Amino acid sequence: MSKIKVAIVGCGNISGIYFKNLTKRFNNLVEIAACVDIIKEKAEAAGKEYGIPKVLSFEEVLNDCEIKLIVNLTIPASHAEVSLAALEAGKHVYLEKPLAISREDGRRMVDLAREKNVLLGCAPETFMGAGIQTCRKLIDDGVIGKPIAASAYMMCHGHESWHPAPEFYYKIGGGPMFDMGPYYLTALITLLGSVRRVSGSVKKSFEQRTITSESKKGTIIDVEVPTHLSALLDFADGTTANLTTSFDVWHHNMPNIEIYGTEGSLKVPDPNTFAGPVMLKLKGETQWREIPLTHEYSENSRGVGVADMAAAISGNRKHRAHGDLAYHVLDIMHAVHESSDSGKHILLQSSCERPTMMPMGVQDGELD
Numbered sequence: 001m002s003k004i005k006v007a008i009v010g011c012g013n014i015s016g017i018y019f020k021n022l023t024k025r026f027n028n029l030v031e032i033a034a035c036v037d038i039i040k041e042k043a044e045a046a047g048k049e050y051g052i053p054k055v056l057s058f059e060e061v062l063n064d065c066e067i068k069l070i071v072n073l074t075i076p077a078s079h080a081e082v083s084l085a086a087l088e089a090g091k092h093v094y095l096e097k098p099l100a101i102s103r104e105d106g107r108r109m110v111d112l113a114r115e116k117n118v119l120l121g122c123a124p125e126t127f128m129g130a131g132i133q134t135c136r137k138l139i140d141d142g143v144i145g146k147p148i149a150a151s152a153y154m155m156c157h158g159h160e161s162w163h164p165a166p167e168f169y170y171k172i173g174g175g176p177m178f179d180m181g182p183y184y185l186t187a188l189i190t191l192l193g194s195v196r197r198v199s200g201s202v203k204k205s206f207e208q209r210t211i212t213s214e215s216k217k218g219t220i221i222d223v224e225v226p227t228h229l230s231a232l233l234d235f236a237d238g239t240t241a242n243l244t245t246s247f248d249v250w251h252h253n254m255p256n257i258e259i260y261g262t263e264g265s266l267k268v269p270d271p272n273t274f275a276g277p278v279m280l281k282l283k284g285e286t287q288w289r290e291i292p293l294t295h296e297y298s299e300n301s302r303g304v305g306v307a308d309m310a311a312a313i314s315g316n317r318k319h320r321a322h323g324d325l326a327y328h329v330l331d332i333m334h335a336v337h338e339s340s341d342s343g344k345h346i347l348l349q350s351s352c353e354r355p356t357m358m359p360m361g362v363q364d365g366e367l368d
């Protein structure tokens with residue numbers, strides 16, 4: 001299989017793991033040919049650290065016909081602009097979550113990719129990891145019977161204590177639903193399929209946040225978005241789920257995700273990781289028991305979605321972290337806010353195919 005030449009756009013906090021995994025673990029499928037950042041020194045530093053041959057401007061990347069795939073790791077406010085320009089130039093695009101801030105931009109990205117006959121992929125790809133794939137197999141094999149309901153919780157006190165530039169988490173396009181919801185929603189869709197109807201209740205508990213991480217310590221952020229959101233999700237197959245995402249909670253004892261079936265219950269691991277543990281307790285059993293992971297990729301494998309897209313381009317098959325899935329997630333997140341504002345259930349206009357299961361028995365770096 002020939003390697004796909006890739007450019008990384010946005011060399012910030014999350015880019016390190018992409019550089020590392022794409023240059024070391026997935027270098028059979030991709031080659032990082034260039035990197036870009038609006039702050040050129042950041043791209044130069046990354047280029048030097050990871051041995052990337054070229055540090056270019058975005059314009060230069062768009063005009064470089066050897067580069068086929070753009071990996072957009074910019075902040076959410078730049079996701080659509082950078083991705084649309086790359087799609088317009090005929091490049092395949094994989095980007096960090098969320099797909100876009102507005103539904104309109106997300107839709108344009110999906111439509112433009114189709115029109116240009118290129119692939120659009122979007123994080124999170126943690127659902128491709130060993131933990132959630134093991135859960136997927138258990139559900140598809142009927143081990144917990146027919147799914148009845150699910151509970152999902154992502155609650156913490158925000159990112160201003162550790163992220164060096166946390167402002168975007170509290171601006172339009174941020175908040176716990178747009179930031180962390182994609183992990184939970186993508187995992188739930190992988191496990192249970194598309195969502196049909198959404199209702200929500202949202203609030204903002206603190207008007208301002210103070211940065212306590214080092215470089216911007218003491219800086220005040222004005223909070224623009226709701227920071228505690230509860231959603232009820234009705235899946236197309238009849239399963240119901242409750243999902244809470246919060247940046248307002250100091251401590252809690254709620255699970256990441258649990259799925260309740262007619263024959264028993266499943267504890268799904270943190271969907272912001274690739275690992276386990278996967279815990280199962282069937283009807284009549286008295287203890288939860290840990291299920292051995294059935295799939296590859298249990299360590300931090302960010303970049304596996306890019307590699308899967310490269311394999312899909314070369315192998316002429318579908319990729320897993322696909323644009324329709326990311327658009328459905330975006331649609332759900334907007335519907336939670338809209339339902340809270342309007343006091344009504346929202347019937348979704350979008351749906352998507354469940355991504356295909358990851359292969360079993362492959363080596364690290366291999367995909368199928």
Ligand SMILES: NC(=O)c1ccc[n+]([C@@H]2O[C@H](COP(=O)([O-])OP(=O)(O)OC[C@H]3O[C@@H](n4cnc5c(N)ncnc54)[C@H](O)[C@@H]3O)[C@@H](O)[C@H]2O)c1
Pocket residue numbers: 009010011012013014015036037038039042058073074075076078082096097098165179
């Ligand atoms: N930090 C994390 O732990 C984490 C984890 C998972 C996903 N993400 C997602 O990754 C994305 C980036 O997050 P981050 O934490 O790395 O942010 P960051 O601010 O640390 O890095 C973003 C980088 O993109 C650059 N950039 C912004 N606009 C640009 C443009 N138009 N062209 C070129 N470069 C541009 C910035 O200069 C910066 O270096 C976000 O969508 C975030 O949701 C972050």
